[in-house]
Amino acid sequence: MNRTILIIAICSLTFSCNQNSKPTEAKELTSSIDTLQNGNSTKIDETEIDFIKSSPDRTKILLENEYVRVIEYSLKPGEKDSTHSHPPKTSYVISGGTLRVYPENEKPFDTEEVKGKAEWSEKRGKHFVENIGKTTVTILLTEIKSAR
Numbered sequence: 770m771n772r773t774i775l776i777i778a779i780c781s782l783t784f785s786c787n788q789n790s791k792p793t794e795a796k797e798l799t800s801s802i803d804t805l806q807n808g809n810s811t812k813i814d815e816t817e818i819d820f821i822k823s824s825p826d827r828t829k830i831l832l833e834n835e836y837v838r839v840i841e842y843s844l845k846p847g848e849k850d851s852t853h854s855h856p857p858k859t860s861y862v863i864s865g866g867t868l869r870v871y872p873e874n875e876k877p878f879d880t881e882e883v884k885g886k887a888e889w890s891e892k893r894g895k896h897f898v899e900n901i902g903k904t905t906v907t908i909l910l911t912e913i914k915s916a917r
Contacts, residue, residue: 867902
């Protein structure tokens with residue numbers, strides 16, 4: 770019962786906070802700093818990779834409508850998911866552990882996912898995740914469709 774209430778609360782909060790967000794269709798951005806400094810235009814790959822399509826064996830859609838997609842995500846010790854990206858989202862850790870995140874073109878970093886932690890994240894570029902801990906990590910994600 771508490772889990773259902775939590776899911777509804779997260780969905781309601783994220784929807785109400787993002788009602789005025791407008792979808793973006795941009796797939797590439799130009800680095801204005803590089804353009805100003807060097808007179809060159811550097812393109813950054815902003816292609817989105819759907820999390821559900823890239824890692825269907827690690828994800829389960831719990832709710833989807835025109836506003837949000839609620840996903841249960843689990844990664845067992847030693848497992849990796851596939852490269853993906855995220856629109857703005859909330860996350861809630863159901864069962865915690867240690868993950869290593871491999872962002873594209875950046876240095877990997879470790880994160881400790883603590884049971885009960887909830888947070889907001891802006892759009893995330895391409896990355897994949899490895900469970901380097903000893904416990905299965907399960908996270909409830911609510912992706913905001915109106916903020917894509």
